[in-house]
Amino acid sequence: MQIKETGLKFNGPLKPRTRTNRIIIHHTATPGDVAAETVHTWHLNQGWAGIGYHYLIRQDGTVERGRPENVIGAHAGPEGNSDSIGIALAGNFEIVRPTEKQMEALVWLIRDLIKRYGELQIIGHRDVIATSCPGKLFPLEEVKRKIKEENKNVDSHAGSKGSWKLDIIREAKDKGLITIDHDPDEIAPKWFVLAVALNLLKLKDGK
Structure with missing residues (x-):
C-alpha cells in the first residue's frame, strides 16, 4: 500500500509540529466519496492555509496526502492540533460504516505511523471537542483492537526470530x-x- 501524493499548495507558512503523541480520526461527513484536493479547496475558502487533515482515505482505500505530516494540522481545535496527526475518512459515518478497504488502509496507515513515531494514542475527534465526528457508526474500538493484535503478532514474530x-x-x-x-x-x-x-x-x- 502507498500514499498518493497530491502536490497541494498551501497559503502562508505552516508551523512544524515538535511532538507527536496522538492520531485523531475524522470523517468528512459527506454523503459520498471526496478527494483531498476537494477538501483542500473547501478549507482554503474558509480562510485556512489549506486542508487541515494530514491524510484522507478515499472509499476505495486510496490514502491521499493532505497537509504535510511534519506540520501542525487544523482538524481538532487548539486542544488537539499541536501534538497529533489528523486522518479523515471520506463518508458520513452517522449514516453508514466506512468501507472495508478504508478500514484496511486506516490500519495500514496507523501501523506505518507507529513504526516511525513509536506508540501513539488513537482517538476520535469527539474525544477532543464536542462533536459527533467521526460518527456513531465508525468502529473506533475495532481499529484499536486490530492495531493491538498486529502489535502482538509483531512482538511474537520478533521473539521467534530472536530464539x-x-x-x-x-x-x-x-x-x-x-x-x-x-x-x-x-x-x-x-x-x-x-x-x-x-x-x-x-x-x-x-x-
Whole structure:
C-alpha cells in the first residue's frame, strides 16, 4: 500500500509540529466519496492555509496526502492540533460504516505511523471537542483492537526470530568458536570475526 501524493499548495507558512503523541480520526461527513484536493479547496475558502487533515482515505482505500505530516494540522481545535496527526475518512459515518478497504488502509496507515513515531494514542475527534465526528457508526474500538493484535503478532514474530539467533550463539559457544555469550543483534567488529576464525583454526589443529 502507498500514499498518493497530491502536490497541494498551501497559503502562508505552516508551523512544524515538535511532538507527536496522538492520531485523531475524522470523517468528512459527506454523503459520498471526496478527494483531498476537494477538501483542500473547501478549507482554503474558509480562510485556512489549506486542508487541515494530514491524510484522507478515499472509499476505495486510496490514502491521499493532505497537509504535510511534519506540520501542525487544523482538524481538532487548539486542544488537539499541536501534538497529533489528523486522518479523515471520506463518508458520513452517522449514516453508514466506512468501507472495508478504508478500514484496511486506516490500519495500514496507523501501523506505518507507529513504526516511525513509536506508540501513539488513537482517538476520535469527539474525544477532543464536542462533536459527533467521526460518527456513531465508525468502529473506533475495532481499529484499536486490530492495531493491538498486529502489535502482538509483531512482538511474537520478533521473539521467534530472536530464539534461533540465541540457539546459534549457544552452539557456537559449545563448539569453542566463541568463549562468552554475545548479543545476537550486535554488529560483529573485525576483531570478533578474527577471534572466531582463530578459534576455528585451533579446533582444526587440535590445539
